[in-house]
Amino acid sequence: MTPAEETATPRELKLMSRSTYVKEAALKNLFLLCATMAVAGVVLIFLFVGWRGWPVFSEVGLARFLGGAEWLPTAGAFGILPLLVGSLVVTLGALALGAPLAIGAAVFLSEIAPPRVRSFVRPAVELLAGVPSVVYGFFGLLVIRPLVADVTGGLGFGPLTAWLILAIMIVPTIATLTEDALGSVPEGIREASYAMGATTWQTIWRVLLPAAKIGIIDAVILGMGRAIGETMAVLMVVGNAPVFFRGIGKPISTLTSQIVMDMPYASGVHRTALFGLAIILFLISMGLVALVRALSRFREETR
């Protein structure tokens, strides 16, 4: 396009050339496609799991499925209560151990560590997230389990071993997000606290943690999601006995590990029941995400 042409049609100055327009449009649609794929993935999985699992509520019955105390597929008993309890026990225990650890690490990284230490510790924490869960499982099976067995007696399979492994596994999730939350506390608040003569500890405990509270709760909830969904590592150390919690050193099973244990041979109602377990897991995850979103909204409103 020559300058002469441009002056001839001034309105076209605001428009882009045809090739740029095509490129822009193509990119816009490409990104739209990416976003659509992500949503479609979730929707399709949900529909598939729902379609395969829904019949369980009529074939087994809602009360016998959710309230049944026995998971004995070969005998036709599909009560998921022991598994639900198992998942809760494993998840809550892991959070009780892992959350303080992770929050402590985040406080250290964000408020205390000198830059050189931080540049070493932060990648180490992030690296924890990259370790495959089967490696955590093997570590738990061969190293943690015998130590637990010495303490609890028995073989060392059970909630305690799973707690220890999961506590380490959820540290990166909670620590990274907690660090973000602390980082978003305005610098002025810190300065004001120190100016009032507060010590580092007083500043962290009385000022920063309360200011970042909602972000930290977010982090813990996402860590909880990670813990409840973890499968392989739990499967290798929890003992996989589908019975009620009887002690920290006695085998139990969880929703996720039971799905993996049973899937290879399940057929008929049993397979449907496993998809039913997946529906329950899906609903729990959705509940946790909804909780996080509600909290984020709350945080923005109060700011």
Add this chain to the structure above:
Amino acid sequence: MLSAALLALLAGCNGGRQHAADQVIVTGSTTVQPIAEVSKEGFEKAHPGIHVLVSGVGSSAGIENVIAGTSDIGTSSRDLKGDEAKHGLVDTPIAYDAIAVIVNPSNPVNGLTKEQVKAIFQGRITNWKEVGGPDMEIGVVNRDEASGTREAFSKIVLDKERFDPTAVILPGTGQVRSVVAQAPSAIGYISLGFVTPEVKALAIDGVAPSEEAVVSGAYPISRVLHFFTKGEPTGLVKEFVAYVLSPDVQDRVVREAGFIPVTARGDGL
């Protein structure tokens, strides 16, 4: 990897037995896996251009595959059950497998009766002192229900009665063995072929698990490993089955995998 997947896909589309003439697809029992893998190598070397695809997916899946026609041979460590018998599958026994009841080498107990083993795995005997050992709680390690070894153990030892539901369940032979090797109070069961010196195999009803004892039928916990084909094997599949039954595989591969050759009996079964 990709080509294997494509071939398998191709085989599936053709409805199975008429697929590409230069390959044999073998799927099934993870117990039979070592035999199938090594046989594959020997067979491919002897027949250039031929591919044998082997994958260990479990006995049930192997039988399902051969019925569906997606595999030429379904390997299994158990007999056909229920509906599986209605599809005209032909059974070729290829080896014996005995199940060893294993304990930690530090455990002074050297033998149990089959009844005692049953009682232990059902949770009716819970302390080693009840069977002549030290005062120590028994740590029972069971296999998952997908396991062919559990299937055989349940049938032979427990008469299909319930296992103790509170026992630890582990999803693999290797895991059972390493836990028993580590834990002084543990008891588990694995194929005799996978027993290593890090664990101790118990005598059952006074018979130590050995090849002679398995072949003679004296050792009570043993089973036959099978190749299942849809109808009598023909062509390449027939050649592969014949190769697995040849002394080359039976006396070398089968033995080295820790199993007992089907030809050891003399009558070829």
